Amino acid sequence: MKNIVLLILMSLILSSCFMGSSLLFTESEILDNPNLVMNPGFDAYSFAGHDALKGWTIYTKPDDSEFDKIKIDPMHYTEGDTSLRIDASDKDVVIISDSFEVRRYGGYYSRIKFKTDSPNPPLTRFRMTTFKGNGKITNRFRKKMKLSEDWDTAAISAGFLKPGVKFARVSIYIPAFSEGSIWIDDVGCWEVHGFRID
Secondary structure, three states: OHHHHHHHHHHHHHHHHHOOOOOOOOHHHHOOOOOOOOOOOOOOOOOOHHHHOOOEEEEEEOOOOOOOOEEEEOOOOOOOOOEEEEEEEOOEEEEEEOOEEOOOOEEEEEEEEEEEOOOOOOOEEEEEEEEEOOOOEEEEEEEEEOOOOOOEEEEEEEOOOOOOEEEEEEEEEEOOEEEEEEEEEEEEEEEEEEOOOO
8 A cells, every 4th residue: 555655656746847837838829919019129219219219128237328239220130120239348238128918817928039249148038027017026937048140039938927917028138248249139928828717
């Protein structure tokens, strides 16, 4: 009898290693679903610097209101006519989308496309963060990105959101780096699944 109980316990432990609660949505599931991120291709909405990147906010660490190492680039892109280029500097850069609505029982696929010509690119992070209506964080999802010279994609599958969730943002964190540039383009978040409500 003890052997049977031990076998059952072992099978439960081993199966939990392989049957985790992680989600995996794919690019094919975004078809016919609207992109929740405003200005995913970094189109220039204005020639005035503070209005050019509609839908996005840029922060630098340490803070520098005159930071000029981020530009809309019409020469390198994967979708549309532009991408966002971040040139090497001694500052960390965080690029944050405007908020968009999400729901607790939704399943979300977020992605970003990126490339670099830096010989020593930094380990960049792509994030999706969800919030309650009062701004309190409910869930954090992130993906580390190893950059190369070719356009590549990083994707996040998100779901099982905590109660009270109202909105989300995607963000890109780029640590300081010394040479070259990083391009990002075609950022998005799509609701691709609806979980059954009990």
